[in-house]
Amino acid sequence: MLDPDSILFSTRGLEKRHGSKNALIDINLDIGRGEIIGLVGQNGAGKSTLLNVIGGAYGADAGTMTLDGDPYNPDSREAALAAGVSSIPQDFTVDPDLTVADEIFATSFQATASYEDRVQLAQELLRADGIDIDATARLGDLARAEQVCVRLLRLSFEESQLLLLDEITAVSNDLEISVLHTITNRLTKQGRSGIYISHRLDEVQSLSDRIVVMREGRIFAELEPSESGGAAGIAYAIFMREFAPVERPPQLQNPQPLLQIENLTADGVKPISLTVHRGEVLGVTGMRRSGHSELGAAIGGINVATSGVLRLNGQELSIQSPQDATANGIAYLHDEDDARGITKDDTMASATMQPMEGASFAEEARRFREVVATMQRLDISAIGPHESVGNLSGGDQQKVALAKWLQIDAEVVVLNHPTRGVDAASREVVYEMINEITARGGGVVLISSDMTEVLDHSNRVAIMRDGELVDIYPNTGLTEDMLVMIALGSQWKSGTTGRRAAAPNDHNS
Template identity: 30%
Template sequence: MRAIGKSFPGVRALDGVSLTVGEGEVVALLGENGAGKSTLMNILAGVFKDYEGEIEIGGEVARIHSPKDARGHGIAMIHQELNLVPELSIADNIFLGRERAFLDRKGMESRAAELLRGLGLDLSPRTLIKQCKIAERQLIEVAKALSQNVRVLVMDEPTSALADAEVHRLYEVIRDLTGRGVGVIYISHRLEELEEIADRVVVMRDGRYVGERSSIDRDELIQMMVGRPLGEMFPRAAGGDTGEELLKVEDLSVPGEAGSGRTALRSVSLSVRAGEIVGVAGLMGAGRSELLEAIFGVHRPAGGAMTLAGRPYRPRSPRHAIARGVALVAEDRKAQSLVLGNTIAFNASLPSLKRFLRFGVVAAKKANAEVERQVRELRVKTPSTRFTVGNLSGGNQQKVVLAKWLLTAPSLILMDEPTRGIDVGAKAEIHALMSELAASGKAVLVASSELPELLAMCDRILVLCEGRITAEFGRGQATQEAILEAAMARQQVMTL
């Protein structure tokens, strides 16, 4: 890609960016949210048909102005915002757009099953996408890309919803592809992945090429990305004071999805104290999200009991949970936390409108003032609170989600993958906020597939495997290896 430029109304998204990828090479593309990485890759994938500059494939000029053009040149892209049709099956999604007059459904399902097995997914090709978890959908996107005769594969945050075991399986797939001469462009905010997978790192900032490196120096790459030294990534100090037990869960059981024949949670017991950050680790399907959602009133438990601030707590719905001072930063912010077509002010004030009612009418001036205060404190990059949330970067969207819940003044904050798909600068700010919340006496229960995040930020870490707690570690007592061993265990609970 040579001297690529792209403008949107009022924004110069790309300014003369060049990028080269060799056969069998993995090039990592780094930059903060809004740096232009996804825009550059969307041009390569034919999503944006109008652009400046030139693209060459195999030494020949390639005119790419549609996804069909890109496929014709052997270019496939796994988008950060998953590009799947929820109402269709896995097989239908994998081969969507490549159907013939008569569908060879048996052949499609056989090939889909083969691709799923290769990615370690035990799913029927006939399963509907809407029945799949976020991590499963991410791997299905990988299967969709691999089903094509690919020469260049773009992977935009492919591991953002995956636990370590699934990440390493994906690495094996990438190594197999590069061994066959496929060039891979790999966008990730997880800097720890680069040493293992990348041959070269290219850094962008503010729509421009900043530089590239063949060796991985974390501090140097961060400074190139953000234009300044970032400081401490995980700012939580050890040994913080904790208060009274705020949440207690005893023998909580939650059934799985209807027709799945499985139990999501089995006799789970835990507690979280005021001023404490408790982490939840586990592989895909272990029950992390179901645990947080059950506490938030999304799922009706089949058994067990909960207390909140010493009183019985049986949330009938999320509305009931919010009224009791519980907030949930959901795993999928776009589908579960935000109304993308509406403004920051609308989204941030939505669960706390009752605070601003005067004689049945919302006091808009007061509500907007509170939203603006939260936006300033969280440093959301936006021209105003009237800006549409869908046009913000991923990191700034996540800050709006946090602003929304902080306006409800919660005592217990549940966080499901709070730093998924956001850049290192925004990630550091969210870590700092978690520390501030705990220091102010809030209780925080956080589920994350990023083990370094849990190890650095949490006072205790619980490990789930197939809906059961298989280990509990105190601060400074866990290692990534010990957590992974417990995440794949089926024996009785270990406590350290």
């Protein structure tokens, strides 16, 4: 129980409806000064809706809020900021033409300082927090995780008491998460409070002072991080069931080549040669700007290759567009929302059903049933298959994109950060669907900055650095620390033998 004098923010009886759906029901929440609340729950539980109401993006339909003892009822994000509440929403956007220095000081008194002074101070801040970004760089040239770092530094200069952080580490690697946590902890030590949403339950436990569990629009439980039972315990509180322990995929016996890449180059990718085998999940990871996402985009026809050869089943391919990739049996799930071929005006059915010119009514009906079954399997919180994608939670929109690409009858499926913003139960289903692809002889390229995900679900792991393929390692005995060290360019030593823990350059085929 919080001391009443220590409470910064409170809600009582807060409610919000989206159409006929109760998104928030009787939310009563107190947040102490300097406290970080970890807010968890499955997709569609109401987490982002709650932050949007507190942050001024949505108006509440009932209930009250107080901030620092005074009534609080913002009608916009700008009004919330003026009252002392700052947000980084899940779908935040940036002005691509602004520089990093412009962004950091955009809403502070430093905005009137000379550009040279702002650049110098911004560079000092970035360096102090271990962020390797040029203060004069354009926001449009930064990766999403870098934009998050810059936006979080901007919050440092806003005179805010309450910080609302929604899935800010969704595509971040372990080092970036550490930096973001350092900045967040520094802000709370200044007396600010925060609400932090993430589906990475281990980081919720490590960062939070309290963990609040939401279910179907209600606050279901509160957990003390030290007594939560770790990620497994938090997951149980969310879903009320235990998850089976993960067993890493074994090495393939007598691997048969499926996709062969020879000396492929593209924007951000130096000459790379590798093979994806039938029935294999090849994990691809690296630090920011390592080229791992760019490689996936090159295979999928988004980042058009400038040289090199791709062969599928021994047949040379010409891939100049995503349509070429799909036509040749390669499906590609982009890591950016606006490039996944789905708009907020689409319905779930229209977004996921592939065109079937000349198909019979029976065939169309069969495909529709498959779409509905996939939606049910992924537990998408919606009224029905004809609901607009824009009405869904961010995580459920991600699931619709996954359903679209996992249903394509492709021989090779390239998944770029497929579980970003997806809850633990749905991740389990995604991994099951990946296993179904490999079981029928297809190949999967799993691109992720989440090294735990890569280790848990790949037969082999390819590590990239500065656009180059460092090596491909058998997933036997690898650890996250090893992956980080290799990705950073440090040779990992095992025991006192001086040998690298993973075998060297003989695993590319």
